[in-house]
Amino acid sequence: MSDTxxxxxxxxxxxxEGxxxxxxxENLLSAQLSPSDNIQVITNRIDLEARLLNQGWKVFFSDYDFSIIEDNSLDxxxxxxxxxxxxxxxxxNESYRCLKPGGQLIMAGDKGEGIKTYFSKGKKLFGDGQSVKATKDIWQVTLHKLKSDKAEPLDDKDYPTLRVTVADEQFxxxxxxxxxxxxxxxxxxxxLIEHLDQFLMTLPEPPKNALDLGCGYGYLSLNxxxxxxxxxxxxNNAAAILACQRNFDRYPINGKVIPASCAEGIxxxxxxxxxxxxxHAGFSVDGDLTDRFLKATHDRLNERGVACFVTNLHIPLERKALQYFHQAECIAANGNxxxxxxxxxA
Ligand SMILES: C[S@@+](CC[C@H](N)C(=O)[O-])C[C@H]1O[C@@H](n2cnc3c(N)ncnc32)[C@H](O)[C@@H]1O
Structure with a gap:
């Protein structure tokens, strides 16, 4: 699927050049381009890293950690x-730090994704820029780094820092x-966690191990x-892996946190x-992702094992799941x- x-x-x-x-x-999971020696790639998705490595690109998988790049070094x-x-x-913010004076950050996005606001905020930081309307909704914008004095960065909510954002009685x-x-x-x-006891009662025997597929910061795993x-x-997301590992270390949880796309390699x-x-993969709804999660669950589930998926009511999960499982049964629902x-x- 190409991204306009x-x-x-x-x-x-x-x-x-340079x-x-x-x-x-994640918007670029299907990108197919010839690699170039003078382009370094950073991605926060492990599946995209694998794909780009395969195509011959120089790629780092990280939570957009630019610390490997010196100040004022990129064109x-x-x-x-x-x-x-x-x-x-x-x-x-990090692009501003890493670009040489005169260097440029070239971005594109949809009006609805805030590209015009990013352009005007970025231009204040960088000092200069141009925007081009590519289609009715898509803009391509270029920010030129003019200023070398310390400019006010954009509010990134302290992006790199892990912090306690939610708490409940347990964690x-x-x-x-x-x-x-x-x-x-x-x-x-x-x-899912509210109905965990009800779900566990349907298991043929107490489970000996568990997999949380698409763990995010680890809410389901901890519970x-x-x-x-x-x-x-x-x-598959580097930020999720960092956060989940921190939660596993803190309690500590008996288990492992593994970066993988749909459990590949486990x-x-x-x-x-x-x-x-x-x-969703990026901005687009990706029906194929559901199939890949169901297939991964099929492959990683013991013969007498049981899986529990939570989804929005309108998703036809049971129908899709019957391609992979003998039984797919809704055991609890609310309005959503x-x-x-x-x-x-059976
Ligand atoms: C709906 S969120 C659920 C997160 C978490 N389990 C929670 O309850 O808060 C789905 C998660 O799947 C992850 N994800 C998306 N595509 C993936 C893929 N191909 N492989 C593994 N995880 C993926 C996302 O990064 C996200 O953390």
Whole structure:
């Protein structure tokens, strides 16, 4: 699936001269470009890292950690804006630090994603810039670093710092911007934990281990750890892995936090899999992601194991799940969410 905003940036990547940095996020999971020696890539998605490495790119997987790049060292940075404002502000601030005077940050995005506001805020920081309307809604903007004095950075909500954002009777949860729903408990995940006892009663035997697929900062993992079994938590997002690992270390949780896309590379099998699956990759709804999460659950679930997915009521999860499981049954629902129980056998 091609991304119209990113397409505006492709010509810049193709004729890159000097020292370039390309910031690639989940919007670009299907990007196919010839690699270039003078372009370094940073991505916060492990699946995108794997794909770009395979194409021959020089890639770092990190939570947009620019600390490897010296001040005033780059000629150009290319960035298709991300979904979350603090992430974009962090990238603009760090780009300003890393670019040489006269260097440029070239961005693209949709009006609805705030590209025009990013441009006007960024221009104040950088000193100069131009914007070009590429289509009815898509803008390509360039910020030129003119000022060398200390300018006011954009509010990135202290992007790099892990902090306690939510607490309940059992846990303080560490999180940070860049993690899904970073400063709250997701209502669907809360619904799953409220009905955990009811779900556990349907298990043929007590589980001996558990997998939290798409763990975010680890809300489900921490709650499941109270069953006193080892818990494996996995996500494809670098910020989620940092936050979840911090929560595992703090309590400490018996288990592992593994960066992986849809559990790829995890060979262990599990008695219990819990999942609040994503339905968006970047700005677009990705139906195929649901299938990949169901397939991963099928592959990682023990023969007598049981999985529990929480989704919005309108998602036809049971129908999709029957391609992979013998049984897919809704065991609880409210006006917004449902819990679907998946098993290999009746
Ligand atoms: C709806 S959120 C749930 C997060 C967390 N379990 C919670 O309850 O707060 C879905 C999670 O799936 C992750 N995700 C998206 N695509 C993924 C992929 N291909 N592989 C693994 N995780 C993915 C997202 O980063 C996000 O953390």
């Amino acid at each position: 905003a990113f397409n505006q940036l492709v010509p810049f990547l193709q004729k890159a 020292r370039y940095l390309w910031i690639a996020d 150009s940075i290319i960035y298709r804006v991300s979904k979350e404002k603090p992430v974009v502000h962090h990238v603009i 303080d949860y560490y999180s940070k911007p860049g993690v899904f729903g970073w400063d709250k408990v997701d209502k669907g995940s809360a619904f 499941i750890s109270q069953l006193d079994i080892p818990v494996t938590a996995s996500d 060979s262990e099998k599990f008695d219990l899999i819990i999942c609040n699956p994503p339905f 969410f449902k819990l679907v129980r998946l098993t290999h056998k």
